[in-house]
Structures are given as structure tokens and as C-alpha cells.
Amino acid sequence: MSLLHLPTQTHKRRKLVVEEGVSRLVEKYWFQRYDLFSRYDEGIKMDEQGWYSVTPEQIAIKQAKRCQNATVVIDCFAGVGGNAIQFASLCYHVVAIEIDPLKVDMAINNARIYGVEDYIDFVVGDFFQLAPSLKGDIVFPSPPWGGPSYRRVEKFTLDLLKPKDGYAIFQAAQAITPNIIMFLPRNVDLHQVEELCWLSSPPLEFEIEENYVQRHLKGVTVYFGGAAASHCGPS
DSSP states (O other): OHHHHHHHHHHHHHHHHHHTTOOGGGHHHHTTHHHHOTTGGGTOOOOHHHHHHSOOHHHHHHHHHTOTTOSEEEETTOTTSHHHHHHHHTTOEEEEEESOHHHHHHHHHHHHHHTOGGGEEEEESOHHHHGGGOOOSEEEOOOOOSSGGGGGOSSBOGGGSSSSOHHHHHHHHHTTOSOEEEEEOTTBOHHHHHHHHTTSSSOOOEEEEEEEETTEEEEEEEEEGGGSGGGOOOO
16 A cells, blocks of 8 residues: 555655745756755745756855955856855955846845855846956856756857857956856866967966766866966965
8 A cells, every 4th residue: 555655755745846946857956955055944045047057065165265365256147146155255355247136136145144245246237248347356257058958968068158158258257357267067178178278368377177066076167377276375
């Protein structure tokens, strides 16, 4: 008799997740929620895109520690605030730009939970339009990867990034500072990533770091210019 009840139990479990505001598309990310935000149970808010776009917390912490000499960090595609929170946790002043006002509201809520909202200026706007007027020590352009489908591509090329290709994103960031940190898919074309260095004269130094969470490769972080290891102290 117990076997007859298993489908019903599974259905109820899935229904509970949906009622929490999580679609089946991102259900697997819900089970990783504490990897995304360790304080998730305190009221963290995310939309569907946020679930699969936010940088896992331990990776965001590691990225933030590489900005030791920075005063101002510009988060170009802030989403629901995962990276901005960790930059601000190390007392950097963060300019967090996001074109979606609903995501900005969620990011503000999440920053309050971590107690760092006073270190972040949230801006609703288009990074490409704002870039010419921005000043900062580190630029963090972690653009959307196009959703979970990126994993089905054998070699993720920079033209698949959104809202513009990786070359355009990098050039906009480089106009602010050569000290750039990019978080990219684990299957990104590394030859194209290296090409980004040659958009500067002289070419920028760079470092590629694989990022793991619980032994699973989640992405790669590329550090350019002063953010590369040769310019940083111990992390």
C-alpha cells in the first residue's frame, strides 16, 4: 500500500515548491538555495531569472576578496544583488546597475538582510548608456548567459552573452577602468576570452580561475589588469 502513496507524496512535494514561487524550470536551483544565499531563510527574494543567474555566494565572496585595493566597484548587471552584497560586505562602495526595477527591489531587500544596503547605490538603468559617466576602480560585468540552455552548447562563444556580445561588454567596461572581473560560463571559449586582452594597448594581463561549489564546476572568473593575481596581495 505504501507504494501506491508515493506518486501523491511526490506531487505534494513539487506543489509545495511551486507555491513558494519557484517554477519547475528552476526547481533544481531551489534545492541549492543555501549555496546561492546562506541567509535565504531570512527573506531573500529572487525572480525566475535570478534563480539561475545569481553567482553562488562562496564564488561571489572569492571574487570580492580580489578587489583589495578598490574603493568603488561597479556591478554592471546586478540582478538580485548576489555579487553587490559580497563586494559591500568588504566595505567597498558599490554602484549596482540593473535595468529591471523589480530585480532592483529584490536586490535592495536582499542587501538589507545582509546589513550592507548603506554601502550600495542601486541604479535602475542600462549599463551601456550609463558607462560613459561612470568612474570606479573595479568593473564587474557578469552579463546574462542566456538561461540554463547555455549548458547544451559545447563551446560557449562570447556572442551568446546578453544583452550584447562579450566584446562590446568588455569594451564598455574597459572605458571605465582596465581592472575588470568577468564571471563566465564553465564552457566558455577560452581562446575568445584571451582575445579580450588584445582590445587594449598594451594587452592587459589576465588570469582565469575555475569556480567550484561542492566539487561541481559552476563557471570561470577572468581577472584583467590590476585584478589579476600578479597585481594582488594574498586573498
